[in-house]
Amino acid sequence: MTKSFFHEKIVLILSLLILNNYLLISLSLPQVLIKVNFLFFLTTIAIFYLINFSENLYFKIFFIVLVFITLGTPTVDWDPRSIWLFHAKMMFYENSVSYVADNYAAFSNNDYPKIAPAFASSLAVLIGHWNEVFPKLSFLLIFFPPVILMYSFFKSTQYIIFLSIVFFTISKYLFSGWADGIVAVYFGMSAFLMYLLIIEDNNYYKKHFVINLITICFFIILTLVKNEGTILLLILFLTTFIIKLFKKNTSKDIYRLLLLSISFLPIILWKYFCYIKGIGSAFINPDLISNLVLRLYEFENYKLISYFIFLNEKFLLCSIFFLLSFWIKKNVVVFSYISISTMIYIFILFLIYLSTPFDFYWQLDSSAARVVKSLSFLLAFFGLYNLKDYTMK
């Protein structure tokens, strides 16, 4: 078994188990199945660690350090407490996601997707009780599949640079119970897999069954982590279509693209469930348009959004690295793909911030830095990927 095939199989199994866990909880199946599923997940990680321990050693050590940090960190911030871990706690006690039906504690945004809280609740089911600390560990475990996957694509030095990009862009979101870091990494990896399978004309991976399955799993997980995930995946599909249109080969890979679009099905089902139960989103309300119109003509608003997004130090550094990378080694297709995706997302962010029902400054101050993480990671990752072969010369 080659090193990469072993890693890809591990990634596929872990991703399927994360999805299966969500399915088991959604169907309110007995807790014993949830425990077995989580035990399989932990066993797979143990196999990954123990079979040839010295392979991918730095990642293994770094993640043990992160486990240590996670287990010693209190849950303080609003989002982890009021949304992610609160939903995990409710799922733990109700053994289902249907608890949202009565819209209890509406401030906790009951309409948000539930894959990360579902995984956290399952860890609590395995341990046998709930507390404030260890369920956060499951958020860290969700990072495993995408981070392990990249070991198949990067040489050892490049992989260490990749890990430093993860630590730099995701930072404390690796262990503090936030879901934004998960969205960022899954978005970056989804963009990469979309590029491999659809945009790049010929490569070995197009016919690689495991990679195709991993792609569907990552797409589904991305949509089920946060609402942003669905928007980001739609952006990837749209950008891919634009690139295909530009390359005048829209018919090529169209069936693969259609097949990949089934990834939207679980989130559509979840949103439909929320809709029939009357659980709305705080962001979608009758004032949406009036808020937008009121703020649309104020130049100061654009300045403020630009300040929070473009002058975010991590976004700025990742953008510079991205531009430098493509200046050193030109690759028009990848550059266009990432630039268009980034611009579309920034445009959507402007629209969302301009129409927010909350205080404009507060909304930016409390969310811009973490929302822009997805772009920071995307830019830095593709900057590195672009230099992959260059550095080998």
Place this chain on the structure above:
Amino acid sequence: MKIKKVRFFFLIICIAQLFYLFQYRSGFRYDIIKNAFNEDAGIIYSVSAEVIESRKILKENNISNFNLSKKIRENQYFYQRFIEFNYPARINNSSDFTFFLINEKKTNNCKIIETKKYLKLTKC
């Protein structure tokens, strides 16, 4: 040789980043990790004493639903933490049991059941 130097450089960067996260961004506490799987692990660093006390009172009195005084409801932090921290005990506007802050005047139709350091539980 050059590759080895680059690898070593980024390895140091990774270690420095992890140290930075551990030391300055995590709020890591040794007493949390020592009891990471205990039921009350880390709560004193996570929520205020009033919120912790509310759960203690609910458990001692075996109460599954509760109400909050106007003053507690008006404080968004208290309101959300009382709900989230005390789950599976639920807030219920028609509950017989209402929490008041210790310095808050209870309503006339309520009888005090328990008085603690920060809160009093009443039956209304």
